[in-house]
Amino acid sequence: MSTKGKVIKCKAAIAWEVGKPLCIEEVEVAPPKAHEVRIQIIATALCHTDAHVIHPKFTEAIFPVVLGHEAAGIVESVGPGVTSVKPGDKVIPLYTPQCRKCKFCLSPRTNFCTKLSRVKNPIADQELMEDKTSRFTCKGKPVFHFMGTSTFSQYTVVSDINLAKIDDDANLEKVCLLGCGFSTGYGAAINTAKRGSQVRKGKVQLFDVAVVLEVSWRLSWKVTPGSTCAVFGLGGVGLSAVIGCKVAGASRIIAVDINRDKFTKAKALGATDCLSPSDLHKPVQEVIVEMTDGRVDFALDCAGGSEAMKAALECTTVGWGSCTLIGVAIDDKGLTVSLMDLLTGRTINGTLFGGWKGIDSIPKLITDYKNKKFNLDALVTHTLPFDKINEAFDLMYQGKSIRTVLLF
Incomplete structure (x- = not known):
């Protein structure tokens, strides 16, 4: 009936x-x-x-x-x-x-x-x-x-x-x-570059100077082959970000979480190193700086909270380091940013749903999944x-x- x-x-x-x-x-x-x-x-x-x-x-x-x-x-x-x-x-x-x-x-x-x-x-x-x-x-x-x-x-x-x-x-x-979860984390790692590519392929009119500027700005944020990344929080979103970094060709992916039980899964999905802040005798961002001999190119905070956001920003390199904020924490007090962190060339950006235009992009993600592009x-x-x-x-x-x- x-x-x-x-x-x-x-x-x-x-x-x-x-x-x-x-x-x-x-x-x-x-x-x-x-x-x-x-x-x-x-x-x-x-x-x-x-x-x-x-x-x-x-x-x-x-x-x-x-x-x-x-x-x-x-x-x-x-x-x-x-x-x-x-x-x-x-x-x-x-x-x-x-x-x-x-x-x-x-x-x-x-x-x-x-x-x-x-x-x-x-x-x-x-x-x-x-x-x-x-x-x-x-x-x-x-x-x-x-x-x-x-x-x-x-x-x-x-x-x-x-x-x-x-x-x-x-x-x-x-x-x-x-x-939600996969698209958000995966897109945070790769989707900004996709958007930049779309602008680049488009027809640029003489009066669209801002569009030309947007191309170089967006492309400078993409997770690039050979780059180093740090992912904070290894829930569904964070592990999806690890997958995205691997698909983008990152050479080193440092995964951070207080729950060590998630490290095996993170490494299986592409993480090269795993850190638990509770095991360290100094702030995790300082350890990452030592491990990478100069900080990472990209940090993605999938945990939320002022401490995680601060660590993600501070572990990125001067000159071009990119910190993407994704996680949302209850009763969060926000991020206090030193002007010097930005004057030295770092950038902070955020993403909702990984930047995907859902009606257009979800069918393409389905195809990538069926073609085993990601697990x-x-x-x-x-x-x-x-x-x-x-x-x-x-x-x-x-x-x-x-x-x-x-x-x-």
């Missing part, structure tokens, strides 16, 4: 309040409205960002909410005006929209979209659909969306510009990681039924998992 145009009852994990485990509940998921798509989620992975929202020190979340933003599924039905996907298509929901029309989407210099640029915090915002209403109801009460995706539900509704169509033969249990499977350490979602959170809190995939 067709469910098109009807309310669907299904199970979802709802966060009712801060600091409490999620509750498996029956929810009602309304049909999609104009330019919306209802998806049957097949596999969803757990990311630290989901845990941030229910952390007592995170003050921007609103409850109740259906969390989840790293998933893959199948289109169940589409609303009026949707032409990009059809029922039966395999898809990956995106927390970074791509309208393909705004000045940001039309520029090769960013993966931001006007829709995302209007929100204050991509993690806490996108809690309602475009018409400022929710498609979720539980126990007679509306439930908020999360990051425009809400994948901790067997069915969810997203905007058609928050959705990438993928190949029919894609393994949803693995490619769901492309919805995505190695990041999946646990696979559990969806009902065990709180066990997945415990594994993450205890540092025992890289990525846990939950199956409906």
Whole structure:
């Protein structure tokens, strides 16, 4: 029996309040409205960002909410005006929209979209659909969306510009990681260079002097063959950054984490050296300076927090060192930067979703995965039924998992 145009009852994990485990509940998921798509989620992975929202020190979340933003599924039905996907298509929901029309989407210099640029915090915002209403109801009460995706539900509704169509033969249990963790870390290492290349290939008009400048600026940041890199934090994002550095041809990749249990995996994925700050008698950045005889070319902070950001910046070389900030820590006090760190030629940049324009780039990443350009499977350490979602959170809190995939 067709469910098109009807309310669907299904199970979802709802966060009712801060600091409490999620509750498996029956929810009602309304049909999609104009330019919306209802998806049957097949596999969803757990990311630290989901845990941030229910952390007592995170003050921007609103409850109740259906969390989840790293998933893959199948289109169940589409609303009026949707032409990009059809029922039966395999898809990956995106927390970074791509309208393909705004000045940001039309520029090769960013993966931001006007829709995302209007929100204050991509993690806490996108809690309602475009018409400022929710498609979720539980126990007679509306439930908020999360990051425009809400994948901790067997069915969810997203905007058609928050959705990438993928190949029919894609393994949803693995490619769901492309919805956040892998794409973010991998793209942080390689995607800036890709953007530079796109500008370089474009037609440059006489009045586009800024575009010419952008080419040299972006290309100076890419992880280059033979370069040295340091990656701070070896969760799913950090290990993906290690993979990206290796694919880019880095000659030395120094992986840093307080959890030594992650070192074997890091080395298998391309790390040449591993350091645990708790084992050292001096700041880790000083040790890296000694190891490299002059600091690394590129540092990528996938851990977050002022200490990790400071270490990442200070271990980069003068002249051209690049520090990319990726990780987000709860109750972070920010980074205090000495002007001299920048006057000596270092640069600091940040990235969201690895710089990928999701609708355009995710299908290409799927192709690279199928062609074995990178090892995505190695990041999946646990696979559990969806009902065990709180066990997945415990594994993450205890540092025992890289990525846990939950199956409906």
